[in-house]
Every structure is written in structure tokens, then in C-alpha cells.
Amino acid sequence: MSEPDRPAGGAPADSVDWDALYAASEQVWSGDPNGQLVAEITDVPPGTAVDVGCGEGADGIWLARRGWRVTAFDVSSTALARASRHVADAGVTVHLVHAGLLDPALAGARFDLVNAQYAALLHEQGRSLAALLGLVAPGGTLLLVHHVLEADDGHRAFDPADYVMPPDVHAALDDGWDVQVYEQRPRHVTAGAGAGHTVDLVLRATRRPAVR
Numbered sequence: 001m002s003e004p005d006r007p008a009g010g011a012p013a014d015s016v017d018w019d020a021l022y023a024a025s026e027q028v029w030s031g032d033p034n035g036q037l038v039a040e041i042t043d044v045p046p047g048t049a050v051d052v053g054c055g056e057g058a059d060g061i062w063l064a065r066r067g068w069r070v071t072a073f074d075v076s077s078t079a080l081a082r083a084s085r086h087v088a089d090a091g092v093t094v095h096l097v098h099a100g101l102l103d104p105a106l107a108g109a110r111f112d113l114v115n116a117q118y119a120a121l122l123h124e125q126g127r128s129l130a131a132l133l134g135l136v137a138p139g140g141t142l143l144l145v146h147h148v149l150e151a152d153d154g155h156r157a158f159d160p161a162d163y164v165m166p167p168d169v170h171a172a173l174d175d176g177w178d179v180q181v182y183e184q185r186p187r188h189v190t191a192g193a194g195a196g197h198t199v200d201l202v203l204r205a206t207r208r209p210a211v212r
């Protein structure tokens with residue numbers, strides 16, 4: 001059997017690592033919805049949405065407030081417990097699931113919007129990329145955002161080659177997809193653990209509806 005993918009430089013690899021990262025502070029991320037989610041999805045009519053690697057839950061709450069029926073999942077039970085409190089405080093409904101992207105519980109699920117913001121998805125021999133795309137319903141939208149680490153002037157917490165990044169997904173999109181956005185954008189976040197990152201790479205693509 002081949003070895004599982006492991007990230008370089010001690011970056012978090014599994015639920016144990018992520019739980020430890022979350023447990024190290026009361027709040028890791030800013031608590032605000034991610035800027036590219038707000039920029040891209042504000043004008044999209046609500047449907048079903050999934051937040052991949054939802055962390056402390058801010059994006060799911062923002063979507064639920066706008067009428068989306070939201071499922072949000074993460075490998076970290078510590079992050080999910082925090083997300084659950086934030087969801088309750090916000091008075092919205094988000095279906096929180098303790099699962100990794102490759103969990104059989106998610107197999108076959110399809111959503112109108114798949115939101116993956118800085119989701120740290122190891123390649124797992126190509127299975128993560130396939131599973132991510134598989135979550136998008138016909139006619140649905142994938143919004144995938146990640147840091148451009150080359151722009152981060154010494155702030156290199158992990159090696160992008162270890163993870164499913166927008167260029168990997170962009171290269172895998174065939175003629176069953178329309179790409180609306182694939183570009184770098186400046187990122188303005190001053191609070192939380194991601195504050196050192198200054199440039200986003202944004203991929204927004206729609207799966208073409210099935211032809212009958």
C-alpha cells in the first residue's frame with residue numbers, strides 16, 4: 001500500500017493536527033465570512049450549499065443568513081464544536097458534519113454551491129480533487145479560494161504542492177464546466193491566523209447542466 005500524502009514542514013495533516021491547532025487558541029480565524037465568498041456569492045439566488053473545511057463556521061452562517069440551506073463539514077471536532085456555538089448564537093440553521101472530504105457519508109451528495117476557502121485538502125492520490133468536483137450538482141457552482149504563497153514574503157506555513165490548489169482544479173476542468181473567474185486578487189484580512197496572507201487565487205466555475 002502506498003504511503004498517505006504528508007505535508008512538508010510540519011503543517012497540519014489530519015484531524016489530530018487540526019484539533020491541536022484549534023485547541024491552542026480560543027478563536028483561530030477572524031469570525032468574518034471570507035471576502036471572496038461575499039464578493040462572488042452575494043448576488044446568487046440561494047439553494048443548497050456545502051462549506052468544505054468549514055473551520056469555525058463563519059462562511060456557513062453568512063450563507064444561512066442569506067437563505068442558503070447549508071451543510072458544513074470539517075475534520076476537526078474542536079472547530080465544529082466552536083462552529084456549533086457560533087451557529088446557535090447567530091440563530092440560523094447549518095447542518096454541521098464531522099467528516100473529511102473523502103468520508104463515505106458525503107459520497108453522492110450534490111450541492112448548488114460548493115464553497116472551499118483555504119480548505120487544506122491533501123491530494124490523497126487524486127481522490128480529493130475528484131471528490132471536491134463530485135460535490136457540485138449539474139448547474140451548480142464551485143468557489144475555490146486559496147492563498148498565493150509566493151506572494152507572502154516569508155509567510156510560508158505550508159507547501160502548496162501538498163494540497164489541492166486552484167491550479168490543480170482549473171487544469172482538471174473539462175468541457176463540462178464554465179469558468180467565470182480564475183484570477184489573483186489582493187486579500188485584506190487583519191485579524192486571525194490567516195492575516196499574514198496577502199493575495200488570493202480565486203476559481204469560480206459552474207458545472208454545465210445535464211443535456212436531455
Ligand SMILES: C[S@@+](CC[C@H](N)C(=O)[O-])C[C@H]1O[C@@H](n2cnc3c(N)ncnc32)[C@H](O)[C@@H]1O
Nearest residue numbers: 018029053054055074075076100101117118120
Ligand atoms: C485554513 S482552515 C480554513 C477554515 C475555513 N474554511 C475558513 O476559511 O476560516 C482549513 C480547514 O480545513 C480543514 N480540513 C483539513 N483537511 C480536511 C479534509 N480532508 N476534509 C475537510 N476538512 C478538512 C481543517 O480542519 C481546517 O478547519
